[in-house]
Amino acid sequence: xxxxxxxxxxxxxxxxxxxxxxxxFGGEFMTxxxxxxxxxxxxxxxxxEKNKMMHVALKINDSITLMATDMLASVGHQLNIGNQISLSxxxxxxxxxxxxxxxxxxxxxxxxxxEDTFWGAYFGMWEDKFGIKWMINYxxxxx
Numbered sequence: 001x002x003x004x005x006x007x008x009x010x011x012x013x014x015x016x017x018x019x020x021x022x023x024x025f026g027g028e029f030m031t032x033x034x035x036x037x038x039x040x041x042x043x044x045x046x047x048x049e050k051n052k053m054m055h056v057a058l059k060i061n062d063s064i065t066l067m068a069t070d071m072l073a074s075v076g077h078q079l080n081i082g083n084q085i086s087l088s089x090x091x092x093x094x095x096x097x098x099x100x101x102x103x104x105x106x107x108x109x110x111x112x113x114x115e116d117t118f119w120g121a122y123f124g125m126w127e128d129k130f131g132i133k134w135m136i137n138y139x140x141x142x143x
Contacts, residue, residue, distance in 0.1 A: 002092060004088070006086075007085065008084065009079065010070055018056050021058060030057040031056060033119075034054055035053075046074050049070075086135050087132065088135040088137060100136050101124045105124075105128065108126050109127045110125075110126045111133075120140055
């Protein structure tokens with residue numbers, strides 16, 4: 001079954017926020033990746049941003065997962081009304097991911113074309129024609 005996952009954006013305090021949410025909701029961190037973990041990325045970031053969160057996923061229960069990232073001032077990111085949260089869909093197949101991406105991105109703005117990623121998934125990001133930010137992710141089966 002497809003899942004809808006809230007994806008939160010913060011300006012440098014993602015780790016603090018997600019630890020707070022974990023203290024309230026419980027659950028376990030499924031992913032905890034810093035920008036310094038991304039191949040080639042840390043070399044291009046100022047020292048104060050290298051340990052910021054690239055991606056964190058807190059699985060609260062079988063129905064709820066919160067995901068988040070730090071926006072980076074050095075690349076021009078700013079928090080604005082409308083960009084503090086994205087809706088992230090976990091697809092059951094690559095074909096389902098393509099169908100959703102191709103359908104919802106019509107007349108919108110593609111921020112990252114749907115493609116294979118270094119973390120072993122098929123992923124894309126866009127803003128739909130109504131200004132809602134979306135992500136689609138299909139995790140390839142683990143060998």
